[in-house]
Amino acid sequence: MKFLFLPLLIFATTLLAGFGAFKTVIIDAGHGGRDNGGSYGKVYEKWLALDTATRIQKKLQDKGIQTCMTRVSDQFITLPGRVKIGNRFSNAIFVSVHYNFTWKRDVSGLETFYCTPQSKPLADLVHRGMLNEVRTVNRGVKYSRFYVIRHSKHPAILVEAGFVSNSKERGRTKEGWYREAIADGIVDGILAYRSAAQRW
Ligand SMILES: [Zn+2]
Numbered sequence: 101m102k103f104l105f106l107p108l109l110i111f112a113t114t115l116l117a118g119f120g121a122f123k124t125v126i127i128d129a130g131h132g133g134r135d136n137g138g139s140y141g142k143v144y145e146k147w148l149a150l151d152t153a154t155r156i157q158k159k160l161q162d163k164g165i166q167t168c169m170t171r172v173s174d175q176f177i178t179l180p181g182r183v184k185i186g187n188r189f190s191n192a193i194f195v196s197v198h199y200n201f202t203w204k205r206d207v208s209g210l211e212t213f214y215c216t217p218q219s220k221p222l223a224d225l226v227h228r229g230m231l232n233e234v235r236t237v238n239r240g241v242k243y244s245r246f247y248v249i250r251h252s253k254h255p256a257i258l259v260e261a262g263f264v265s266n267s268k269e270r271g272r273t274k275e276g277w278y279r280e281a282i283a284d285g286i287v288d289g290i291l292a293y294r295s296a297a298q299r300w
Pocket of ligand 1: 130
């Protein structure tokens with residue numbers, strides 16, 4: 101019993117340390133304007149990210165949750181600019197949406213990044229949310245020092261929702277149903293995070 105309880109206690113303490121009920125979700129669509137992000141042919145990461153971010157925004161608003169988009173059009177915004185928009189808010193979480201690229205063409209799947217320990221529970225729940233919605237390779241939840249998640253004062257994560265460099269996955273990212281499923285998974289994760297926060 102004792103041995104079962106200890107990991108649970110550690111898990112609970114970790115959650116408690118990072119949790120505050122949030123009021124606003126900052127949705128950061130990666131890249132934009134002259135920065136296409138990863139691209140292959142006519143498939144640009146900046147468009148996939150904006151479309152997914154817009155779907156997330158709509159779903160959260162439908163649930164009565166306040167949102168802020170760092171960009172709503174094909175606009176270039178610097179990384180410090182994105183952080184600044186988010187950091188104007190108090191009681192917020194920051195979710196950056198990206199699609200992935202690598203020169204290794206066979207690599208595919210989902211990965212979610214966090215930088216601070218307080219962001220890990222959010223990363224875990226959003227990652228699980230996406231994997232519940234799409235059948236794909238689980239590349240895991242990982243630590244990274246990406247600028248926007250390193251400098252956000254909020255719990256902050258960066259989602260890589262599939263590889264445009266992989267032909268099969270690129271085919272899926274082009275489809276509305278796939279981006280809708282990814283958006284559903286991210287929103288499910290955010291809602292799970294919120295209800296966990298309310299229990300504490
Ligand atoms: Zn990106």
